């Protein structure tokens with residue numbers, strides 16, 4: 026169990042419960058293209074409503090500068106209602122008359138969504154006066170928005186200090202999975218870190234090498250490491266100015282007894298294009314006029330063998346340019362292998378990050394992982410060893 030207050034400790038019957046959720050869902054032309062975040066908060070909403078609480082949902086949407094109808098949560102209220110299978114009322118503002126009238130009209134078991142908290146500057150400033158305006162609307166506070174917990178905002182942090190605060194079921198599941206993955210994991214622990222750039226993940230790599238038994242580096246960022254070890258990488262994406270940083274991470278890993286697993290071969294092409302003519306070369310024989318777009322089959326074997334040795338796997342970032350076939354093959358093969366080990370009961374597998382989740386969905390295995398986080402930034406900050414303000418405020 027986590028050291029956080031959860032819904033198990035909250036007496037919600039007849040209470041006005043302010044529930045912070047993450048409804049920052051991807052939208053195209055007014056249509057929600059992925060409802061995962063909505064689905065993930067349903068258990069908390071249902072539990073509070075079924076226990077006779079009045080569910081007042083607080084959420085942000087996008088990054089508006091003041092009130093902007095394009096970033097209204099109104100269409101999201103309709104989607105939440107559809108997924109929930111019961112009406113969800115909507116108030117045009119999250120504080121003031123509109124909000125307090127809508128709350129007053131609620132009965133036990135009702136659900137209400139308040140307009141985008143970021144329409145007020147006080148939200149991102151965590152302004153105490155704005156926190157008080159929100160707090161007036163509720164008796165209890167539940168945070169179910171792990172993916173926004175890296176923000177010290179009024180609705181993610183301030184409210185937990187103004188009202189009795191509890192972790193919702195999704196927050197609880199995220200914290201349990203991440204604790205199992207990194208804080209109290211079954212060893213050996215293997216981390217896979219891929220994606221495009223070392224620069225965005227330096228803190229992550231530096232923290233992981235002190236925590237895990239083996240670190241697989243793949244994707245574009247592996248090129249920087251390969252370059253740092255003195256090998257040619259042709260026209261591959263790399264941050265050559267970070268060669269010294271890469272070497273420091275390799276040394277830190279050595280001091281911490283963490284094995285670093287780098288690609289031994291790469292699938293190369295002349296251009297970054299779906300279906301580009303390609304060939305696999307050994308990592309010490311990458312042609313000068315080509316770029317590495319995926320790990321080769323021998324590298325995949327090594328990754329899979331590291332997965333076989335692991336009791337716990339933490340994964341962030343694809344091993345190649347998975348969006349363009351056939352450069353998705355390395356990521357897909359390793360993802361399927363990890364999923365199978367998980368299904369066989371041999372592996373606890375935790376993954377997160379926007380592109381990582383897309384890659385696991387592409388491989389058809391997201392459901393087979395032990396836990397897939399809905400968080401991008403918050404997941405990374407947790408793995409970097411940083412404390413998340415929204416989580417800290419809930420500690421029992």
Ligand SMILES: Nc1ncnc2c1ncn2[C@@H]1O[C@H](COP(=O)(O)OP(=O)(O)O)[C@@H](O)[C@H]1O
Nearest residue numbers: 220221244245317318342345346378379380381
């Ligand atoms: N060898 C490569 N060359 C160029 N881009 C790559 C390579 N390998 C991976 N990428 C790119 O990295 C991106 C994902 O990285 P990142 O945003 O760090 O992942 P996440 O969102 O899961 O943290 C993808 O767009 C993918 O195409």
Ligand SMILES: O=C(OP(=O)(O)O)[C@H](O)COP(=O)(O)O
Nearest residue numbers: 047049172173176400401402403
């Ligand atoms: O979508 C979010 O971030 P994520 O894409 O990093 O997971 C969260 O809702 C946080 O949003 P923000 O990065 O605008 O504070």
